[in-house]
Amino acid sequence: MIFATDESVVESQFAQMSSATAQALTQAQARLFEDLASAGLHFEGKSYPVSIRPLLLEAATVQWLARAAEQLSPIFDFAARLYVEDAEVRKLFPAYRSVEHLIVRLPKHSPLIRVYRLDGLFDETDSFRILETNTEAPGGVIQNGLAARIWSNVPNPLVRNVPHDALFQPFAVNPDLILQEIIDTHRERVGTLPERAAVVTFRGLFKNEVVRMVEGLNRLGVSAETLDASELRRGGKSLVDRHGRRVDVVYNKLDVRDLIDAPEVSDYLQAIADGVVTSINPLVGQWPLSDKAILALLSDPRTLARFSSEQQAFCRAHIPWTRVLREDTTVSPDGHRIDLLQYVSSHRSALVLKPSNATRGEGLTLGPFTPQSQWDATIATAMASEQPYVVQQYIQGRKVSAVHPADGVVTSLWSGVDAYVYGGKFAGFQARASFDPVMNVGKRGILLPVIVRKG
Template sequence: MPTAARLTRQYLRGLPAGCAPERLGAASALAGDIYGSAFLTRPVFFGREESRELGARLSHLYDLLLSLPHRLHGGDLRAFATALGWSPAQLDAALRADGVPRALPRSARADLYREADGFRLLEVNGGSPLGGWDIALLNRALLQEPYLASFADEHGLGFTDGIEVLLGLWQESFPALDVAAGPVVALLEWPGSYPAMERHLNRMAALLAAHGVDAVPCHLGQLEYRTDGVHVAGRRVDLVHRWFVVNDVLTGADAALPAPLTEAADRGTVCLFTPLENEVYGSKAALALLSDERDRSLFDRSERALIDGLLPWTRLVRDGRTEAAGERVDLLRYALAHREELVLKASSSHSGLDVLAGWETSAAQWAAAVRAAVDGPVILQRRVRPVPEDFPAPGGGTAEPTVLTWGVFLAGHGYGGTYLRGTTDLDTGVISSGMGGRLGTLFLVDDA
C-alpha cells in the first residue's frame, strides 16, 4: 500500500472526537468569493515522488498540446483554433493576424479524477486565470488544529506554496524582469467581472505584498497607455497578470479593450502573463484532437502511451465514423447508445459550466443535446469513475465516501501544487462549489 494511503488510515484511526478542520477552513480568508464556504473534513496526503511523476507526465502532455498547431496545420495557429471551433471574433481577439504562435509561459492547471489504475485528465486550463494559487492559506489554517499539527510534525508533512510557484513562473517567463526587486503588477480582470473577483484579487495582492510585489487589483478599463509603457493608479506597470478569459471579450461593447494591451506586450513595453492565445491550448477540443485515432501516426510510441494513459476517450461531436472500444462506429449512434458512459462538454467552458452527464439525463434530452452539438465547439468524453476516499462526516464522526477533483498545477516543467474539490454525491457529473463541492488541500509526504 502506498505511504499516502497508509497515512490516511492512520490519520482516521487516531482522529479525536470533535476534530473538525473544515471549521478552520470556513473561518479562513479563503471562505466565500470564488471558493464557496464549504470545506473538506480532512486534508489529502500525496507522495512527493508521486507528485513529481505526475508533474512530469502532465508537462509532457502539455508539450504535445503546444505542438498540435505544428503537427496538424504547419504552425498556423489560426487554422488550428478554427479547427477547434473558435469563432472569427475569438480568433481576432486572441491571435496574431498571421497565425504565428507567441512564446507562452508554461502555466496551466490540469483537472483530474483518480481511477483505480491512476489519474485521468478531464481538462487542462492553460494560462493565468486559474483558481488555487492561494490554496496554501488553507494548509496554514488547517495546521491550527492541534491533532493535525501534531500529525504533520510527526510524519514530516509539507505543502506547496502557490504564490511562490507563481513568482517563479513570472521570473522564468520574463528573465529580464527582476521579480525579487518588487515589480508593479496589475492583477487584471474584465470590467464586468471585476466586482465579483475584487475580493479574491485583493487577497492575492496581500499575499504578493508579503514577497515585496506591489500588486494592483484593477480591470482592463483602468489601464492607461503612455509612451513609456502601461500605467494603472499612477504607477507604471512591469507585469500584467491576466484574470479575464477570451469569452469575456465577446460579451459586448468592451471588445476593443484588449487590443492596446496585447500590442504593448508584443512591443515589449509590458510583460503579459499570459496572452489570450494561451486559451487555445486550454480548449477541451484540443484534447479531442490528441485522443482522435485519425492523428495517431503523428505521435511516436511513447507519446501515444502517454496520451492513452492520461486521457479518456474524447471526441469532437461530428457526424461521421470514429474508433471506440477498438471498433469503427458511427459517432452519433454510439453516443446515443452509450449515454450512461459519456459526458457532453462545451470545449471552452469552465467551473463545471456547460457539462451534461449522460447518466443524469433522460434519453430524449441526451439525444437532443447530442444532435444540437454536431459541428459545434463541443466534445464527448468517456465517463471517468473516480475511486471514493473516506472523509469524516462534517463535525467529526463516521467516515463517508467522497470523490475528488484534483486541480494540479503545472509550473514550468513540473508539479506546482494541488487544490481539491470533493463531494459525497458519488455519481455526480461535476464537482464545483456551485454544485455542492467542498474545497480541500493536500499535504506532501515522503513516499518511503
C-alpha cells in the first residue's frame, strides 16, 4: 500500500515566496530558535536544531504509520525469544558473545521493549521503509513533544493557509508520557510503584534530556537522580548506589557498546539480568534488537519463516533486504540464490555497508556514492574486522526545501521520518533532514516538526 507526505504543499510555498514572506520566514525561524533555547531544549549541549519548515502528513498516513510502528512490538517480543532459544540466531549477533549469558534472561512482562523509535523514510514508490530499530534508549523521547508545542506557537508563513495540527502526537499532549511508561513498567513487573529511579549514564556521555527526566520523575513522586553505571552495585537482592540506597528502576542514557567490556559495570549488568532492578529496556533490547543485524533476521527467508504470516508480510513490505556480511549463500532481493560476497561486490550501486552496532552513521558506506575500488576495499576491511558488518539494500530518500536553523538559509536536504512507541502504543514522530544521504542530527542534520493536515 502506498502512503504519502504532503510535501508539494510546503514546497510550493518556497517556490512562490515573495521577499516579504521570505523575511517573515526568517523571523519565524529566529523566534523558534530563541523559544527552543528559552525552554532549555538542546542537543548534547548545542542548540536544538529544529527548522520552522514542517513535514506535512495526510491524516491517513499518520494513522497507518502509527499502526505500523505498533506492529513491531510483538515482532520484537518474538525475535527476543528466538535469540534466547536458537544458537543459530545468536550467530547473527557476534558482538555480544561475551554477554549472551546476561541477554538471554528475559523479564516477565509484555511488551518487552517499552520504548523504541523506528527510523525510516518514504522511498521512491511512497512506501515506508524501516532502516533502524532504536530499541536501546532513543533520543528525543521528551524534547520532540515539547518542540512540537513550541513550534505550534510561532506564526508560520509556510502553513498559514493550511489547516493543520502539530499537537496530535501523544507525547506532545503529555510530555510526561515516557516517564509514566517507566513507572508503569516497574509496576507491571513487580506489582508496586517504584520508590527510587536512576537515569544511568556512563563516562559523562549523552546528556540529552537527562536533567528533564530526573526532574520529571521527582515531580511524579519517584525519587530520581543521575548515576554513572560504574557507581551501582549489587546489595543482596537489590541494586544500590554508592550510599547503599536501593534503586528500583533504571533508564539508560549511554552508549551500550561501552558496557560490553567494562568490568566496572558488571554489577549493574548482572542486576538487570537477575531482575533485581527494572530496566527500560531489557538487555535484549539494549543490544541485539537494536543491532542492525535484527533487520537481517527480519528479512532473510530462513529466519523470517518462523514469524506469523501477517508479520512476514509486514516485514517483506517495510524491512529492506539486509544480511550479515559473511561468507554465505543466500537469496537476493529479487529471489535468486547468490554467493553473498560476490553479490555485494558486483551490486555496489544498490547497497549500503554498515557496522552492525554502530550509531549516528559511524562507518557507513553508501555504494552509490563510493568508487568500486573503495567499495571492494571496504568489503575486505569489514571481513577482516572483529566488528560485525551488515549489507543492506540502499533506499533513496527524498529531498525537501528547508530553513536551516543555524543560519536561516533555505536549502535542499535529504529527509526521513521516525516513529516512537511507548508501551506498545504510538507516541509521536520525529522527522530528520540532512545535507548528507545519511540523516544524522549529530552530523549536519536537523529536525523538522511533523504536522497533520486537518479537514
